Amino acid sequence: MKHLVSSLALPLLGLVALGTTACGKAASPSYHSEAPVSAARPGGALAEGSSLSARQSGALPAAPAARSEGASADGAFEPSPAPKDDRPGLGTEWGETRQSRVSSAPFERADGDHPVSATSFAYNDESGVRAALGSRYWDRRTDGVSAARGAITVRVVDEGGSPLPTFSAGGRSYVMGNDGQRYSIRIENQTGARFEAVATVDGLDVIDGQPGSFEKRGYLVQPWSTVEIDGFRRTEEEVAAFRFGRVRDSYAAKRGSDRNVGVIGVAVFQERGSSYPWTDRELRRRDSADAFPGRFAPAP
DSSP states (O other): OOOOOOOOBBBOOOSEEEEEETTTTEEEOOOOSOOOOOOSSSHHHHHHHHOOOOOOOOOOOOOOOOOOOTBBBOBBBBOOOOOOOOOOOOEEEEEEEOOOOEEEEEOBBSSSSOOOEEEEEEOOOOHHHHHOOOOTGGEEEESSSEGGGGTTTEEEEEEESOOOOOEEEEEEEEEOTTTTTTOOOOOOOOOSSSSEEEEEEEETTTTOSSOOOOOOOOEEEEOOEEEEEEEEEEEEEEEEEEEEEEGGGGEEEEETTTTTTEEEEEEEEETTTTEEEEEOOHHHHHTTTOOOOOOSSSOO
16 A cells, blocks of 8 residues: 655654645655545555535525514513533634645555554643643653654654653653644654554544544654654645644534544554564563573583
């Protein structure tokens, strides 16, 4: 399969990896002549840095007669409907259009169904993070999340490229943002191997806007490089920026469900034939190594 490559300041993606080209501090994805990200399992990934009525004439129906607020058709009092509850905290909106070119690149996963690592961030405003972690949340500050056995570091950064405040507790990571703030997902590869990264925001795949799945194609992360995903992909040339906002204004809510609002996910896939990071087989051999294998004298 092919992978999409974005042309943001940093490279990323996998199977069918996407590639983006750099645009200021944000990476802009760009496509080759091949098809964009495909939901099919085999293929490639997106790669960064490689260059989506008026009525006919006639009488309009008469407008309904005006009715005073709080009154029914027969004049009896009618209470106004209660306003729909608005969930507290942050969601991610379909933001402004940003240039982000991608191209397709070949990438074959070592295991198409199982990523070598899957990590996630819960995000919210300060009051939400404080409610989740308690008053001493600041003592739990971390520097992003390590994935793929230390080969990959994932951070959520602001539009200036600085990591947003991130905290860890109970095996989960929390990112603190502000209403109206734009952000990107930064994926850094600290090895000489290639990886494919499949990312979701609020449970939606960042490439096709559908429910996230390990079967989706992702962004190609080249050796010793960084990729920044800064929006939901609109076309091969553009994304809709990730921007924090109210839950009811989030892209997920407008797509029909806010059930998974408040979480960012990244699944990392190893390339077939790659020796890094450590394979499970080699790790088991290391764990079972014996420092004193010859405890007793052998028989003659």
